[in-house]
Amino acid sequence: MVKHNYSKHRSWSRLYCQLAFLAPLSLSTLPNLAGAHPLFAMEKVDSKGVWQQQISGKVVDATGRGLGGVTVREKGGKRSTSTDMNGQYTLAITTSNPILIFSSVGYIHQEVVASAASVVRLVAQEDMLDEVVVVGYGSQKKTNLTSAVSQIDAKVLQNRPSPTVVNMLQGAAPGLVISRNSGRPGAQGLNMEVRRATSANGVVAPLVVIDGVISSEGTFMALNPNDIENISVLKDGGATAIYGAQSAGGVILVTTKKGQKGQSRISLMSNMAWQMPANIPKRLSLIDEMNYVNTARANAGLAPEYNEEDLNYAVNGPTFVLGSNGQWRTYNQENLIDQVVKKSFTMNNTNLQFSGGSENVTYMASLGNMSQAGMFKVGEDHFTRWNARANISAKVNEYIKLDIGSAYINQATDNPQDGGYGLDGGGNGILRQFFSSRMRFPLFNEDGTYYRSGTSSAFGYALLKDGGFNRDRSSTYFNNATDHTQAGERFGSEIDV
Incomplete structure (x- = not known):
């Protein structure tokens, strides 16, 4: 102690x-x-x-x-x-x-x-305020702007597994809303809105300006994302003051990449993505479907549709059974959706780029390919896009500098024929047919012909496989030139074929 x-x-x-x-x-x-x-x-x-x-x-x-x-x-x-x-x-x-x-x-x-x-x-993060933003027909520091502008640089767009640059912009800029009404390759029904601008005539689409040239939304959606240096989104009245009434829905300004002086560079980028269909309801097995049908009829005070023999065939029996009346009875066990819709499908992006230059001349050239498969196992269902671009900047003398840009876009879309019913689940759409038909009805007879009795899905399958397909081909040429002088000029053209 x-x-x-x-x-x-x-x-x-x-x-x-x-x-x-x-x-x-x-x-x-x-x-x-x-x-x-x-x-x-x-x-x-x-x-x-x-x-x-x-x-x-x-x-x-x-x-x-x-x-x-x-x-x-x-x-x-x-x-x-x-x-x-x-x-x-x-x-x-x-x-x-x-x-x-x-x-x-x-x-x-x-x-x-x-x-x-x-x-x-402590030092303030002023680097964000010193960021240069493209506005109208020039550029200035963000700290000097009074209007609402969002800047999206190339890092957001590079090496992302998306079919279009518009898909990549989802969530990238506050106030820019991207929506689509379909997942079909090359036909997604994409829509762009800046701050949900509307008028008496509905939604007001933003004005798209690519390298100083007013362009269509379709051309913007078809650009190679790897060719884009930055995107500025002008979202308020300041845009209208620069571009006029046509910019009431906001402005999307796109600047493509230019060459850098120094040693020539060659870069190759390629990526592959696997896509999967989402929100596809699961169908009941044949035996479960039969039991539910019998229960529903019993609740309505009706006799069962399937007897014990039918239920036994649903579990153990063959697909086709010849009835006592000489008619074939079917007990299809194969999932109808799995016969039509893929579990996954691929999308590939490849881009080859050359750049370089001297003190007086710089260049950037690129070639890109994007291919996307669709979700259907049968019929033509895919989308392909080729992009080519060349941007050249030349310093003519102390007072004049020229920027010349040229681009080519080729798109090919093949979609299954829908017979006027549509491919989605609405009305009598093709997919709806595969969900609403009885499981026990197969797609094919024993001899390989289409099964045509009852509420069979064979009609929808036949449309996809043998009903032909929709083919869409488009080509766009885009050219622009800008001279940087004290009284600069800019002109350009866009040609759709």
Whole structure:
């Protein structure tokens, strides 16, 4: 017991000596809180035997004003605190001379060694304000803009498994709404809206400007995403002031890539994606469907449609059974949807790009291919797009610079014939037929001909496989030229074939 008391007394004596030693240091340092050294106010051991040290300091901005609400935490530790309205902070640390992390919204995070953390100067993230945005027929820094503009750079668009650049813009810019009414390759029915702009005539589509030339939405959707340098979305009245009434629905400004002076570069990019149909309801098995039909008839006070022999055939029997009346009875076991719809299908993107140039002439040329398969196992169902582009910039003399761009787009779409019923699940659409027909009716007879009795899905299958297909081919030529002089001019053309 005596030994225990002596040990305890010695511990307090040691702490007393430490405090006595630190007291003069603390008093002499207090006037220099904003100086070059931090203030170590106290060193102690907590109730759990963990060594601690109190460290204080101040956080200021570029003008020297104290910043409140800045988070200060020990790197690798769980302890943190926040600065008060004057930028002052005090933090208990558990390691000797640790690294402190200072973070605040709108400022660049900093890591500072504790011994140099008495005054920490945070720097505002002004790089976002210095970003150059294309507006109208020129460009300026975002910090100088008063209208609502969103900027999307090439990093958002590169190497993403999407069939069009419009698909890639979903969620990329606030206020830009992308919707579609179909998943058919090459015929998605894509629609773009900026802030849901409407008029008495309905939705107002945004104005699309590619390299300074007003273009159609179709041309924008068909661009090679790897050819795009950046996209600016103008979303308010400031756009109307630049482009007039035609931009009432907002403006989408597209700038394509240009060459860079220096050594020639060749890049090849290729990716493959697997797509899967979503939200396809599962069908009941044949025996479950028969039991549900019998239950429904019993609830309606009717006799069952299927007897015990039918139920036995549904589990163990063949597909075709010759009845006593000389008519074939069918007990198809194969899933109708699986005979028509793929589990997955592919999409491929390949892009070859050349760029380079000298002090006076730069160039960029590219060739891209995108191919997408459809979801149907039978019939023609696929989409292919080829893109070619060449951009050349030439410095003629000290006063004149020319930008010349030329592009070619070829698209080929093959979709199954739907007989006027449509491919979706509405009305008598082809897919609806496969969901509404009885499972027991097969697609084919034993001799391979189409099964034509009852509510068979064979009609829809025959349309997909043998009813022909819709073929759509289109070519677009896009040319533009810009001269950069004190009185610059820009002209261009877009030709659809």
